[in-house]
Each structure stands twice: as structure tokens, then as C-alpha cells.
Amino acid sequence: MAARRLYIALSFFLVFLSMEIHTVLAQGNNNGNGNEGNNNGNGNGGNGNGNDNKGNNNGNGNGGDGNGNGNRGSNNGNGNGKKPPYDAATTNYDVLPKLPRSGQERVFCKARGACQYRTLTCPAQCPERKPKKNEKQKGCFIDCSSKCEVTCKWRKPKCNGYGSLCYDPRFIGGDGVMFYFHGAKGRDFAIVSDENLHINAHFIGTRPVGRTRDFTWVQALSIMFDSHTLIIAAKRIPHWDNNVDALIVKWDGETIEIPTDGEAEYKLHDRERVTTIERTDDLNTIRVTVDGLVEMDIRVTPIGEQETKIHNYQIPEDDSFAHLETQFRFFNLSDFVEGILGKTYRPGYVSPVKKGVPMPMMGGEDKYQTPSFYSSSCKVCRFQRPSAVAKI
Numbered sequence: 001m002a003a004r005r006l007y008i009a010l011s012f013f014l015v016f017l018s019m020e021i022h023t024v025l026a027q028g029n030n031n032g033n034g035n036e037g038n039n040n041g042n043g044n045g046g047n048g049n050g051n052d053n054k055g056n057n058n059g060n061g062n063g064g065d066g067n068g069n070g071n072r073g074s075n076n077g078n079g080n081g082k083k084p085p086y087d088a089a090t091t092n093y094d095v096l097p098k099l100p101r102s103g104q105e106r107v108f109c110k111a112r113g114a115c116q117y118r119t120l121t122c123p124a125q126c127p128e129r130k131p132k133k134n135e136k137q138k139g140c141f142i143d144c145s146s147k148c149e150v151t152c153k154w155r156k157p158k159c160n161g162y163g164s165l166c167y168d169p170r171f172i173g174g175d176g177v178m179f180y181f182h183g184a185k186g187r188d189f190a191i192v193s194d195e196n197l198h199i200n201a202h203f204i205g206t207r208p209v210g211r212t213r214d215f216t217w218v219q220a221l222s223i224m225f226d227s228h229t230l231i232i233a234a235k236r237i238p239h240w241d242n243n244v245d246a247l248i249v250k251w252d253g254e255t256i257e258i259p260t261d262g263e264a265e266y267k268l269h270d271r272e273r274v275t276t277i278e279r280t281d282d283l284n285t286i287r288v289t290v291d292g293l294v295e296m297d298i299r300v301t302p303i304g305e306q307e308t309k310i311h312n313y314q315i316p317e318d319d320s321f322a323h324l325e326t327q328f329r330f331f332n333l334s335d336f337v338e339g340i341l342g343k344t345y346r347p348g349y350v351s352p353v354k355k356g357v358p359m360p361m362m363g364g365e366d367k368y369q370t371p372s373f374y375s376s377s378c379k380v381c382r383f384q385r386p387s388a389v390a391k392i
Contacts, residue, residue: 107120177355
């Protein structure tokens with residue numbers, strides 16, 4: 001009888017030991033899959049850290065997958081309910097030679113997933129990714145993510161689309177509601193402020209005699225993220241000329257020139273993400289993509305004579321009031337995003353503007369005004385630099 005009890009106790013001990021070994025092995029399997037090859041998961045009490053050569057791709061295994069993906073040291077997987085940062089699978093491809101007869105562009109997809117190692121070809125209706133005649137031809141949009149598709153789209157801002165900011169500032173929010181925000185000439189306002197992204201708009205304007213407020217337009221955008229500041233602005237043009245490029249682009253205070261030939265793009269790589277600025281027309285129209293944060297279609301345009309007559313802007317003869325028309329597409333905004341435009345992307349947001357009137361007005365100048373064009377400080381702003389602020 002005693003021998004039988006000893007046998008049972010020994011059996012339970014062996015089962016328990018095997019479970020412990022299995023648990024330790026499981027805790028060590030949260031591997032960070034990095035392009036640099038050595039992102040191993042460490043079984044140190046369940047944290048499942050996937051560390052790449054740079055040591056910063058940590059996947060936290062709290063209740064989930066805990067996979068750290070080591071592409072350029074930036075794709076950290078969190079298993080604690082948060083979405084992982086943007087994976088640029090959409091544009092992770094190599095460009096192949098065009099089809100000889102039709103000139104349709106092709107790419108070879110490299111992103112992990114259903115589209116990996118597949119070749120995608122642009123449709124005949126939009127054979128090029130970057131057509132030169134942007135105003136008349138749609139571009140081919142290639143998506144090597146799990147969607148694995150090609151589509152034809154316009155490569156210019158849609159002033160009637162979601163996330164647009166055009167005219168005498170007229171917004172269409174993430175909720176689809178149109179509203180105006182007049183602000184004041186010479187002032188700066190936060191249009192988006194979130195944990196990892198802040199965008200200010202600089203307003204220009206004029207106030208004709210007898211008016212109680214300014215006519216205003218957005219002349220420049222200051223896009224702040226990580227430790228960087230990207231400026232997109234319209235030059236002051238006394239007399240508008242369609243053959244003159246009126247765009248100004250600055251990266252951390254340094255003016256950069258966007259090429260007009262080849263891929264017609266300028267890429268900025270750093271440890272966190274890639275920023276791409278590409279021309280979508282020969283002059284005055286660009287697309288800005290900040291991986292994981294925002295994509296913007298931007299065009300510089302003047303105040304036209306017809307516009308001036310209709311609204312009685314009384315624009316001075318020596319200023320065309322060149323300004324920006326922009327459409328934003330955001331990635332991974334938090335549920336508490338702020339800003340004139342940003343808050344319209346909150347879950348359950350209900351617009352306070354009066355519907356059914358020609359010019360529904362959004363207030364809040366006092367909440368969203370910033371001390372300067374380069375400041376992310378306002379009464380409700382949320383963005384804070386992770387390191388030293390770039391000086392412009």
C-alpha cells in the first residue's frame with residue numbers, strides 16, 4: 001500500500017514537472033521576427049521580449065501575441081490590447097519592368113502575409129503609379145498588405161472628402177460633417193493633437209473695411225512627430241503663375257527640394273519610421289506619407305478672381321493669397337485625439353455645429369490656439385516630444 005502511494009505521488013510530481021517545463025518553453029516562444037535575424041524571445045517570467053540588434057523591439061506578452069517585429073527597429077508588438085504600430089506592408093514591394101506593350105507597371109510584393117511573393121499589375125485604366133498628368137489621370141494604388149489589390153484613385157486632395165481642409169477654412173471631419181473654423185490671420189491653431197502626432201495650421205487673411213472678422217486661409221502646416229518637425233507651406237506669390245512652384249518643404253529646419261524627375265520623391269529614413277514626400281503633379285501638388293501616422297494630399301492654390309468677386313474678399317493687388325488645400329488620412333489615432341479636425345475622429349463623436357445652415361461654424365479658437373507655429377502647447381493639446389524639440 002505504501003509503495004502504491006509512493007508511485008502515485010511520484011506520478012503527480014512528474015506531471016507537474018513536465019507542465020512547468022512546457023510553461024517555461026512557452027514563455028520563451030514570443031519571438032520578435034526581425035529582418036536582422038536575431039530577435040529571440042526570452043523566457044524571463046512571461047514578458048516575451050523580442051529584441052533585435054538595436055534592442056528596442058519589445059513584444060509584451062500580457063494576454064496575447066507579444067510578437068516584436070524588427071523591421072528597422074520600429075515595429076513593436078504589444079499583447080496588452082493596443083494595436084501594433086503601422087506596418088508598411090502596403091508599399092513593401094520591388095518595382096518590376098513594365099509590360100512591354102501596354103506600359104502597365106508591375107511590382108513584386110515582399111510583405112509577409114497572403115500577398116508575399118505575388119506580382120501585382122496596374123489596371124489598363126491607370127497603368128502608372130505616378131502619372132504626370134495628375135489632374136486628368138488617376139494613379140495606380142498598389143496594396144501589398146493582406147488586401148493584395150490594385151485600384152485606380154485620384155492623386156490630389158478632395159475638398160469634399162473626409163478629412164479635408166480647404167477654402168476659407170472649411171473642414172469635413174472624420175464624421176463626415178462639414179464645418180467652418182475662421183480663427184484669425186497671423187495666428188496658429190492645433191488641427192490635430194494626439195499622443196504621437198501634432199499638426200498646426202498657420203492662418204493668413206485679410207479684413208476688409210467694415211467687416212468684424214477676418215477672411216482666413218491656411219498658408220502652412222507644421223507636422224510634429226517623434227523628434228521631428230516637417231513644414232509644408234505656400235510661398236507668398238504677388239501674382240499667381242501656374243508655371244511657378246510655390247511649395248516650401250522643410251525638415252527639421254532645413255529646406256529640401258523635391259525632385260521633378262524619376263520617382264519624383266524624397267524619402268527621409270530614421271530609426272522610428274520612413275517619411276515620403278512625392279510630387280503628384282509637376283508643380284504645387286504633393287503627397288506626404290509618415291509611416292504609421294498620417295498621409296496627406298496637399299495642393300498650393302491662389303484665391304481666384306471669380307472667388308474674390310463672389311465673396312467680396314477684396315484681396316490686395318500685390319498678393320494672390322496662395323494657400324493650401326489638404327486632405328488627411330490618419331492611422332492609429334487614439335480614442336482621445338484632440339484638435340479642430342482631430343476630435344471629429346473620436347469614437348462616438350457628435351458634432352456641435354448647427355446643421356442645415358450654409359456655413360456651420362465651429363468655435364474653440366481659445367482652446368486650440370498655440371503660442372507659435374512650432375509649439376504643440378494649447379489648452380487641450382496632448383502631444384509631447386519624446387526627446388529634444390527640433391529647432392526651426
